[in-house]
Amino acid sequence: MNSRQMFLDQLRAGLKGLPRSVVEDILAEYTAHFDEGRAAGRSESDIAAALGDPARLAREVRAETGIRRWEDERNLSNALGAIIGILGLVALDLLVVWPVLLTIASVDLAFFVVGICVCLAGSLLLPLALINMIPGFEGDWFQGVLITLGMASGGASLMALCALFTIGSINLLVRYGRAHFRLLARANPS
Structure with missing residues (x-):
C-alpha cells in the first residue's frame, strides 16, 4: 500500500463517528494536498511526512469540528462534542508529551x-597541579596539569552539548506548539 493510501486510511479511521459529509470533505482536502504535491514533483512519502501524523490530525479535526458546531449552534450536544474533542488533544499532551518532556529536561539539567x-x-585543581600539590601525582606535575585541563575542557564540552540539546528540544517544542496554533487559528478565523 502506498503512503498516500495509508495516510488517508489512518485519517479516515481517526475521523470515524463524524458526519459522513465532514469526513468526505476532509479526505478530499487532504487528497488535494497529495495531488498538488505530486504535481510539484514531491513523493507521496514526503507529502505524508509534511502533513504530519494522521491520527493527530484526526484529533485536531475532531476538536475543530466540535468547536465549529458549538459556534454554529449552542446546545448541550455540541458543547459535549467540543469538550470531548479538546480533551482528546489535552489528554495526549498531559499523558504523553509532558512526562517525556519533563524527563528529558531533568536528564539534560x-x-x-x-x-x-x-x-x-578541573579549574580549581589546576593551580594545585602547577605547584605539584595534588595527592597521587607528586613528582609528575605535568600529568596533573593535563588531567585538570582535561577535566575543565570536558566539563565545558558537556555543558555545550547540553546547551545544543536544549536548543534542539526547544525547536521541536515550538514545532509541536505550531500544530496547536494551527488548530486554534482554524477554529477562530477572525
Whole structure:
C-alpha cells in the first residue's frame, strides 16, 4: 500500500463517528494536498511526512469540528462534542508529551550540572597541579596539569552539548506548539 493510501486510511479511521459529509470533505482536502504535491514533483512519502501524523490530525479535526458546531449552534450536544474533542488533544499532551518532556529536561539539567561540577573541579585543581600539590601525582606535575585541563575542557564540552540539546528540544517544542496554533487559528478565523 502506498503512503498516500495509508495516510488517508489512518485519517479516515481517526475521523470515524463524524458526519459522513465532514469526513468526505476532509479526505478530499487532504487528497488535494497529495495531488498538488505530486504535481510539484514531491513523493507521496514526503507529502505524508509534511502533513504530519494522521491520527493527530484526526484529533485536531475532531476538536475543530466540535468547536465549529458549538459556534454554529449552542446546545448541550455540541458543547459535549467540543469538550470531548479538546480533551482528546489535552489528554495526549498531559499523558504523553509532558512526562517525556519533563524527563528529558531533568536528564539534560543533570548532565549540565555535572558538566559545571567537572569544569569547576578541573579549574580549581589546576593551580594545585602547577605547584605539584595534588595527592597521587607528586613528582609528575605535568600529568596533573593535563588531567585538570582535561577535566575543565570536558566539563565545558558537556555543558555545550547540553546547551545544543536544549536548543534542539526547544525547536521541536515550538514545532509541536505550531500544530496547536494551527488548530486554534482554524477554529477562530477572525
